[in-house]
Amino acid sequence: MSEERSATQAKLTSREEFQFLTDLVLKHSTGEHTLVALHDVYSGTTRFANNQIVQNVNVRRVSLAVTVAFGQQHGTASTTDLTAGAVQETVHRAEEIAKVAPPDPEYLPPVEPQSYPQRPSSRPETVRAGPDRRLAYAREAIELCKTDNLRAAGIVSSSVATVGVAASTGLFAYEERTGARFSLTAMGENSTGWASNEHRSIAHLGVTERTRVAIEKAKRSADPKEIPAGRYTVILEPAAVAGLMTWLMWMLDAKSYDKGTSPFSGKLGERILDQRLTLKNRPDHADLLGSGFTWEGLPSNDFAWIDAGVLKQLDYDRFTAKEHQVEVIPTLDAPCLSGNGSTVSSVEELVRNTPRGILVTNFWYLRIVNPTDLTLTGMTRDGTFLVEDGQVTTGLRNFRFHESPLQALNQIEAFTAPMEASSSETGKLLVPAIKIRDFNFSSVTRF
Numbered sequence: 081m082s083e084e085r086s087a088t089q090a091k092l093t094s095r096e097e098f099q100f101l102t103d104l105v106l107k108h109s110t111g112e113h114t115l116v117a118l119h120d121v122y123s124g125t126t127r128f129a130n131n132q133i134v135q136n137v138n139v140r141r142v143s144l145a146v147t148v149a150f151g152q153q154h155g156t157a158s159t160t161d162l163t164a165g166a167v168q169e170t171v172h173r174a175e176e177i178a179k180v181a182p183p184d185p186e187y188l189p190p191v192e193p194q195s196y197p198q199r200p201s202s203r204p205e206t207v208r209a210g211p212d213r214r215l216a217y218a219r220e221a222i223e224l225c226k227t228d229n230l231r232a233a234g235i236v237s238s239s240v241a242t243v244g245v246a247a248s249t250g251l252f253a254y255e256e257r258t259g260a261r262f263s264l265t266a267m268g269e270n271s272t273g274w275a276s277n278e279h280r281s282i283a284h285l286g287v288t289e290r291t292r293v294a295i296e297k298a299k300r301s302a303d304p305k306e307i308p309a310g311r312y313t314v315i316l317e318p319a320a321v322a323g324l325m326t327w328l329m330w331m332l333d334a335k336s337y338d339k340g341t342s343p344f345s346g347k348l349g350e351r352i353l354d355q356r357l358t359l360k361n362r363p364d365h366a367d368l369l370g371s372g373f374t375w376e377g378l379p380s381n382d383f384a385w386i387d388a389g390v391l392k393q394l395d396y397d398r399f400t401a402k403e404h405q406v407e408v409i410p411t412l413d414a415p416c417l418s419g420n421g422s423t424v425s426s427v428e429e430l431v432r433n434t435p436r437g438i439l440v441t442n443f444w445y446l447r448i449v450n451p452t453d454l455t456l457t458g459m460t461r462d463g464t465f466l467v468e469d470g471q472v473t474t475g476l477r478n479f480r481f482h483e484s485p486l487q488a489l490n491q492i493e494a495f496t497a498p499m500e501a502s503s504s505e506t507g508k509l510l511v512p513a514i515k516i517r518d519f520n521f522s523s524v525t526r527f
Contacts, residue, residue, distance in 0.1 A: 092121075092122060092140075092241070094242070095242075095244075101167060102244075102252065105146055108172075109175070110148075111149050112149055114149070115246075117144070118254075119142070120141075120142040120241060120242045121240070121242075122138070123139060123140075123241075124138040124211060124237065125137055125235065126218045126236045128232060130231055131231055138211060141160075143159070143160060144162060144170065145157070146170050147174060148171065148175045148177075150179065153181045153183055153184070154178050155174045155180075187399075190248065190251055191251055191377050192250065193250045194251065194377060194378065197372060199364065199370050199380065201258070201372060202256040202257055203281040205283050206280065209282045213238075213282065217287045218236050221234060221264050224291045224292065225294075228266075228299060231267040233267065234263045235262070237259075238258075238261075238282050242256050242257075243371075245376070245377040257371060258280050258281075259279075259280060260281065260284075261277070262278075262286075262290065263276040264290065265294065266291070266297070267298065270302060271302045272298055272301070272461075272462045273462055274441060275291065276502050278508045279369075280369065301463050304475035304476050305466070305476055306476070309521045311519065313436065313516070314437060315437055315467065317442070317513050318498075318501035319501045319503050320440045321513065322503065322506040322509045323458065324456070324488065328486070329395075332385070334394040334404065342451075347391055350390065352386065353389045353489045353490060354489055354492045355388050355420075356388070356492070357388075357417060358418050359385045360382065360385065360416050360418070361383050361412050363411070364382065369413065369414060376398065378398075378409055381408065381411055385415075417498060417510065418498050418512065419512050423496055423497050427439075438519075439464070441460070441463030441464065442460070442461050443481075444461040444503075444505060449482060453484050456481075456483060457481065478525040479521035480521070480522050480524075481519065481521050481522060482522040492515070493516065494514075495512040495514045496514075
């Protein structure tokens with residue numbers, strides 16, 4: 081199957097078709113307010129394990145959701161059938177649900193019409209990508225691993241989606257979005273190496289480069305040694321930094337802040353991180369997954385959430401934003417953490433300037449231990465190394481850690497410029513690799 085032919089199978093709901101569906105819904109709705117949400121995605125996934133392709137599938141999933149409100153009573157129904165009769169039945173079901181629903185004191189009508197910036201949310205090469213291209217990438221990763229007597233396991237995926245939000249207020253938003261992902265674990269007898277990337281463009285995944293990174297990590301971490309748990313200087317590669325930052329971003333919600341259960345309560349406008357760190361939303365950045373609007377139809381925007389270490393923004397829902405008289409709700413769909421001031425050029429330079437420490441490729445299974453100070457626990461994974469006299473000397477058995485990003489990111493010794501980072505637990509961010517002192521490894525794992 082050629083890429084061109086596979087693309088013709090992905091005939092998704094167009095802007096004109098979504099407008100027609102919206103008009104149909106609004107014509108038949110008797111509610112005070114009505115909201116229509118479309119998500120139509122055509123995606124393909126190629127999985128491989130033990131140096132073999134185990135799955136190569138394409139699937140289309142479409143959903144049209146209708147929310148109808150009578151006063152503060154609202155109900156939502158959805159359908160995968162976009163015929164006129166099915167859409168009308170969906171409106172009727174939403175109305176019936178709304179009529180028996182208890183009043184929602186936090187319900188707000190849909191937003192008024194908005195202006196949306198044009199974002200780089202779709203790439204034609206990803207739209208055209210089909211099973212053949214994904215297979216080629218997977219086979220390349222497998223063959224490179226086999227050459228080094230390693231086993232390859234991972235995924236190559238691509239998708240194109242049309243997303244729409246419209247309402248009885250006159251709101252109308254529509255956008256095409258693409259995405260592609262590559263993740264590889266290279267496995268030896270007693271070691272693993274990992275690399276991953278996610279991007280709007282499938283051509284930007286860097287399959288060859290990242291496969292070689294995973295292979296090198298698996299080879300260098302063979303026959304890992306064990307050293308005691310304790311506090312060490314650590315060099316966190318971008319994926320590990322992304323793991324810490326993802327939890328920090330999740331805890332920025334304004335409701336928890338107001339209730340006093342947030343680790344940031346009372347700290348809005350105060351410094352919470354190293355004063356060299358700034359967290360911004362960068363929806364226009366070509367290497368991030370920014371979009372034009374949110375699921376509520378609000379435009380994505382470029383905001384500084386943490387500026388020179390100072391907490392500037394909270395994550396508001398529309399009701400809480402209204403309570404706080406926040407007129408423009410900040411979004412965080414394309415996070416970028418950068419360091420102000422002097423940076424080093426690479427992870428290798430961070431290693432060269434470290435007399436003794438531990439190099440961490442990635443964290444996994446991160447969970448919160450204490451929400452009041454954001455203490456997290458998790459484990460190192462797929463490449464943990466001892467650094468001595470500026471060189472990586474051996475692979476190490478993995479560690480469990482107990483540490484708060486609010487403390488760790490105030491103990492920074494050096495950092496690089498932001499780099500791409502993504503994993504199944506974090507999504508896509510731009511973050512630096514960071515060297516941190518006194519990072520708390522609480523125990524050694526058995527693998």
